[in-house]
Amino acid sequence: xxFHNISVRINGGLxxxxxxxxxxxxxxxxxxxxxxxxxxxxxxGECGACTVLLNGEPVNSCMVLAVECxxxxxxxxxxxxxxxxxxxxxxxxxxxxxxxxxxxxxxxLLSAKALLDRNPDPTEDEIKEAIVGNLCRCTxxxxxxxxxxxxxxxxxxx
Amino acid sequence: xxxxxxxMDPSPIGENKPRxxxxxxxxxAAIFAxxxxxxxxxxxxxxKRSPHPHAMIIKIDVSKALELPGVKAIIxxxxxxxxxxxxxxxxxxxxxxxxxxxxxxxxxxxxxxxxIAEQAVNLINVEYELLDPVLDPVxxxxxxxxxxxxxxxxxxxxNFIFPQAGTNISNHFKIRKGNVSxxxxxxxxxxxxxxxVPQIQHVPIEPHVAIARVDENDEITLWGSSQSPFAQRxxxxxxxxxxxxxxxxxxxxxxxxxxxxxxxxxxxxxVAIATKVKGHPVKLLLTREEEFYxxxxxxxxxxxxxxxxxxxxxxxxxxNKFYWDGGAYTEYGVNITxxxxxxxxxxxxxxxxxxxxxxxxxxxxxxxxxxxxxxxEMHAGLEQCIDELALKIGxxxxxxxxxxxxxxxxxxxxGSKMHxxxxxxxxxKAARGIEWGKxxxxxxxxxxxxxxxxxxxxxxxxxxxxxxxTWVELAEDGTLTVGVGGQELGQGTFTVAAQxxxxxxGVPYEWVRIAxxxxxxxxxxxxxxxxxxxxxxxGNAIVNASRDARxxxxxxxxxxxxxxxxxxxxxxxxxxxxxxxxxIPLKNLVIYGLPKNDDQGWRGGPIIGRGTFMPTYxxxxxxxxxxxxxxVVHYTTGAQAVELEVDMETGRIEVIKGVSAFDVGKAINPxxxxxxxxxxxxxxxxxALFECLQLKDGMVQNPSFVDYRIATSADIPKEIKTYIVExxxxxxxxxxxxxxxxSMVPSIPAxxxxxxxxxxxxxxxxPFTAEKVYLAMVDAGVVKE
Numbered sequence: 001x002x003f004h005n006i007s008v009r010i011n012g013g014l015x016x017x018x019x020x021x022x023x024x025x026x027x028x029x030x031x032x033x034x035x036x037x038x039x040x041x042x043x044x045g046e047c048g049a050c051t052v053l054l055n056g057e058p059v060n061s062c063m064v065l066a067v068e069c070x071x072x073x074x075x076x077x078x079x080x081x082x083x084x085x086x087x088x089x090x091x092x093x094x095x096x097x098x099x100x101x102x103x104x105x106x107x108x109l110l111s112a113k114a115l116l117d118r119n120p121d122p123t124e125d126e127i128k129e130a131i132v133g134n135l136c137r138c139t140x141x142x143x144x145x146x147x148x149x150x151x152x153x154x155x156x157x158x
Numbered sequence: 159x160x161x162x163x164x165x166m167d168p169s170p171i172g173e174n175k176p177r178x179x180x181x182x183x184x185x186x187a188a189i190f191a192x193x194x195x196x197x198x199x200x201x202x203x204x205x206k207r208s209p210h211p212h213a214m215i216i217k218i219d220v221s222k223a224l225e226l227p228g229v230k231a232i233i234x235x236x237x238x239x240x241x242x243x244x245x246x247x248x249x250x251x252x253x254x255x256x257x258x259x260x261x262x263x264x265x266x267x268x269x270x271x272x273x274i275a276e277q278a279v280n281l282i283n284v285e286y287e288l289l290d291p292v293l294d295p296v297x298x299x300x301x302x303x304x305x306x307x308x309x310x311x312x313x314x315x316x317n318f319i320f321p322q323a324g325t326n327i328s329n330h331f332k333i334r335k336g337n338v339s340x341x342x343x344x345x346x347x348x349x350x351x352x353x354x355v356p357q358i359q360h361v362p363i364e365p366h367v368a369i370a371r372v373d374e375n376d377e378i379t380l381w382g383s384s385q386s387p388f389a390q391r392x393x394x395x396x397x398x399x400x401x402x403x404x405x406x407x408x409x410x411x412x413x414x415x416x417x418x419x420x421x422x423x424x425x426x427x428x429v430a431i432a433t434k435v436k437g438h439p440v441k442l443l444l445t446r447e448e449e450f451y452x453x454x455x456x457x458x459x460x461x462x463x464x465x466x467x468x469x470x471x472x473x474x475x476x477x478n479k480f481y482w483d484g485g486a487y488t489e490y491g492v493n494i495t496x497x498x499x500x501x502x503x504x505x506x507x508x509x510x511x512x513x514x515x516x517x518x519x520x521x522x523x524x525x526x527x528x529x530x531x532x533x534x535e536m537h538a539g540l541e542q543c544i545d546e547l548a549l550k551i552g553x554x555x556x557x558x559x560x561x562x563x564x565x566x567x568x569x570x571x572x573g574s575k576m577h578x579x580x581x582x583x584x585x586x587k588a589a590r591g592i593e594w595g596k597x598x599x600x601x602x603x604x605x606x607x608x609x610x611x612x613x614x615x616x617x618x619x620x621x622x623x624x625x626x627x628t629w630v631e632l633a634e635d636g637t638l639t640v641g642v643g644g645q646e647l648g649q650g651t652f653t654v655a656a657q658x659x660x661x662x663x664g665v666p667y668e669w670v671r672i673a674x675x676x677x678x679x680x681x682x683x684x685x686x687x688x689x690x691x692x693x694x695x696x697g698n699a700i701v702n703a704s705r706d707a708r709x710x711x712x713x714x715x716x717x718x719x720x721x722x723x724x725x726x727x728x729x730x731x732x733x734x735x736x737x738x739x740x741x742i743p744l745k746n747l748v749i750y751g752l753p754k755n756d757d758q759g760w761r762g763g764p765i766i767g768r769g770t771f772m773p774t775y776x777x778x779x780x781x782x783x784x785x786x787x788x789x790v791v792h793y794t795t796g797a798q799a800v801e802l803e804v805d806m807e808t809g810r811i812e813v814i815k816g817v818s819a820f821d822v823g824k825a826i827n828p829x830x831x832x833x834x835x836x837x838x839x840x841x842x843x844x845x846a847l848f849e850c851l852q853l854k855d856g857m858v859q860n861p862s863f864v865d866y867r868i869a870t871s872a873d874i875p876k877e878i879k880t881y882i883v884e885x886x887x888x889x890x891x892x893x894x895x896x897x898x899x900x901s902m903v904p905s906i907p908a909x910x911x912x913x914x915x916x917x918x919x920x921x922x923x924x925p926f927t928a929e930k931v932y933l934a935m936v937d938a939g940v941v942k943e
Contacts, residue, residue, distance in 0.1 A: 030193075034195060035186070036186070036189070036190075036192075036193035037185070037186020037187070038186070039190070039363070039364070039413070040192065040365075040443075041363045041364065041365065041446070042365075042446040042862075042863060043445065043446065044446060044862065044863070046446075046862065046863035046864055047363060047446075047863055049363055049364075076186065077184075077185065077186035078185065078186045078187075080184075080185070081185055086181070086184065086185070090184040090185065091184075093184060094176070094177070094180040094181065094184050095176075097177075097829050097830075097832075097833050099177060099179075099180045099183050099184060100648030100649070100650070100833065100837065101362070101363070101364070101411070101412060101413050101414045101415075101647055101648025102179065102180075102182075102183030102184075102188050102411065102413065102648065103190065103362070103363045103364040103413030103414055104363045105183050105184055106186050109184065127871075128871040128872050128874075129871075129872070131871045132870050132871050132872050133870075134871075135361075135363055135863065135868060135870065136363065136871075137360075137361055137362060137363055137414050137416070137841065137868065138414060138648045138837050139833065139836065139837045139840075140836040140837040140838075140839060140840030140841070140869075140874060140878070141840065141869075141870075141871040141874050142836045142840075142874065142878055143833060143836070144871075145871065
């Protein structure tokens with residue numbers, strides 16, 4: 001087993017870690033940094049619960065090796081809110097009733113953030129496409145989609 | 159006075175209060191079982207599982223595995239002779255003599271890492287003698303099939319379950335109402351159909367996980383993703399022969415359950431392993447693959463319906479045979495057989511009914527409760543037959559349902575009378591919502607469009623005396639903490655609990671906290687978070703606890719003000735007198751009491767209210783006829799309608815619109831009720847269009863999200879409508895009854911009926927995949943190959 005010294009920026013803070021070559025980004029976040037908001041639903045890149053942003057792009061963190069992230073910038077659900085205020089996507093999905101069990105929620109929030117960062121005014125189909133890799137078994141997606149729409153509406157300058 | 163009158167109706171009941179758990183969940187702060195930090199002492203468990211559907215264990219050799227560095231303990235069934243099970247104790251924690259499904263646990267390993275545990279599992283050598291498997295429930299019920307549980311007659315069983323010793327039938331529930339054979343002659347039309355509803359899996363996005371630790375006093379702590387902390391305490395303690403008080407279960411937020419995390423499934427394995435490595439917490443996290451074939455799955459159902467009506471469309475008779483594919487162990491599933499039996503008329507008044515519902519052992523994955531508890535599977539066929547029968551006598555299917563559906567006071571299949579119900583209103587709302595009778599043109603020339611509708615009913619299926627208890631405690635500032643043993647699975651029960659406590663005591667909703675996580679050492683008893691029973695049962699206990707606290711508070715104040723208690727009230731956290739117009743905030747008295755009027759001493763003290771609820775009126779049913787005074791606590795009823803298009807070139811179904819209407823008695827939080835209706839409909843749609851555990855020789859062929867598809871955001875209809883109907887439940891808090899499971903019950907037949915409306919074909923059962931629909935259209939000559 002090889003070990004690697006990596007430095008990554010996680011939720012704004014610069015971090016260093018010694019990681020085994022086979023450690024996934026998900027495992028590093030959950031175990032080395034106790035950022036347990038990133039969820040493990042399948043460990044196979046199929047459910048989207050572990051979605052985080054790597055250099056602004058949504059990735060299944062169970063499918064990325066920690067060592068690949070050396071020098072990268074990572075955003076997890078814990079990095080979305082400011083000190084006092086929730087991110088507009090968090091509050092909108094919450095207000096619209098898009099949260100039930102909450103296990104898929106972190107991944108959905110990050111997929112939605114990646115969408116709105118590159119496309120501030122998405123159509124309903126674009127929203128559905130952005131979260132198609134995030135499985136949700138509770139909500140039927142309806143209120144999640146409404147939440148993303150609301151976030152877009154509130155963040156687009158009138 | 160006017161100022162006070164303004165404060166008179168601050169009740170949060172019926173208000174869309176924000177979820178009490180949402181902020182934690184959108185920030186990643188919410189703790190699920192796998193998120194709990196146990197430090198470096200944590201060991202990891204993996205399970206050696208049977209690769210055969212049916213075999214005798216000849217020998218288990220763990221010697222090589224034990225030599226592997228990092229392996230701390232290996233256990234087999236030898237160490238745990240106790241049976242375990244909810245309604246029927248038919249399983250060992252680890253197999254002792256025989257394996258009955260591919261995945262049956264044979265040995266467990268605790269090691270310092272998951273990888274080492276996995277290696278050790280591969281080094282365990284098990285010799286088997288293979289036996290013929292049973293892979294079909296109808297065959298399994300026959301006398302030709304090999305016996306899977308030769309000891310069935312000796313298993314401990316609840317007194318309302320009837321195993322047939324010497325067979326593979328672990329429960330046989332019967333209805334004999336009226337005289338079915340005489341009734342057929344009077345029928346103008348009769349339909350007969352067979353359906354097959356395959357096994358599916360619950361697919362919570364959070365896989366099963368449990369962590370157990372045994373301390374130096376042999377006290378066991380189990381942390382897990384659990385719908386049933388108290389049932390787990392009881393069942394595991396019983397199986398291991400220890401006191402319930404030595405078994406503590408701590409259950410944080412559940413990342414989706416849908417029944418799969420009810421009762422005991424994998425939790426006993428990790429407890430057993432932990433007994434061999436005292437002091438160490440041991441974690442077992444199921445892989446997604448294991449989730450598909452070793453956690454509970456939904457039972458398969460082979461159903462045979464015969465039903466008839468007179469020329470006016472009045473249902474006269476039904477004859478039903480249900481063969482439930484119970485899998486290897488049916489400790490929980492036996493009650494699904496019973497529930498489907500006592501609900502086997504569907505939500506209709508039928509004078510003559512004969513039903514035989516069999517729970518059959520097979521060498522398939524272990525089945526258990528899933529959202530709807532047998533009702534989606536049973537209604538799938540029944541509600542298609544209703545359509546067929548109506549069409550056969552030339553009657554509109556909605557009108558046929560209006561005539562026959564249960565109304566308040568209708569005679570039920572078990573002989574008792576229906577309580578107040580809004581089922582006819584639900585039918586009307588669903589029909590109107592889908593614009594029944596209006597034909598819309600298809601969106602493209604290669605498509606055909608259809609509409610379908612289905613009704614449902616479902617009772618909480620549980621022992622007659624399943625109880626709830628709660629407490630409410632006030633803090634120095636007058637805020638309220640509510641202790642519950644019911645579990646937040648996503649359905650919103652903590653939010654509804656807080657609303658009800660706030661309303662019943664008289665404080666603002668925002669002042670209420672829920673004491674979480676549920677911990678059997680400190681939380682009040684709750685049977686299980688299942689059966690859509692919490693809003694009603696736990697709700698009643700919360701009302702009782704809040705009233706208890708309220709009485710204590712008002713007694714102190716009445717004494718202090720020398721006024722009768724009847725003139726006092728608590729509004730917005732302030733005790734007020736209607737008569738003297740005095741007022742005092744709760745915070746001034748709920749911990750320290752109040753000084754006596756002569757200032758010589760004090761009255762009152764810390765306020766804590768307790769409340770319980772347990773139904774006392776449910777009677778047994780006659781084992782030969784299924785007739786009795788009151789089989790269940792109540793039925794929630796509802797209707798769904800869909801509009802869809804069938805692509806004639808591919809067979810692909812697109813559901814365009816879905817309408818749901820359910821009678822919830824009273825919506826404590828309407829937004830949460832609507833959310834249940836939407837989410838349940840999509841889960842139902844997913845089970846209708848995509849989902850099936852593909853079983854071959856007992857092996858699940860598709861244990862991954864790539865091969866087992868569930869609905870994604872791309873699959874949902876453009877339009878989803880929901881209607882809340884409120885015909886009060888006489889013994890429900892504010893009239894409320896549950897709705898969590900019901901919302902997926904009518905989805906399969908509503909979609910099947912719409913497919914028939916569009917292209918005139920019926921299939922044996924779901925999933926109605928493009929391939930299956932296309933081939934059925936070819937078979938029926940609707941399209942040419």
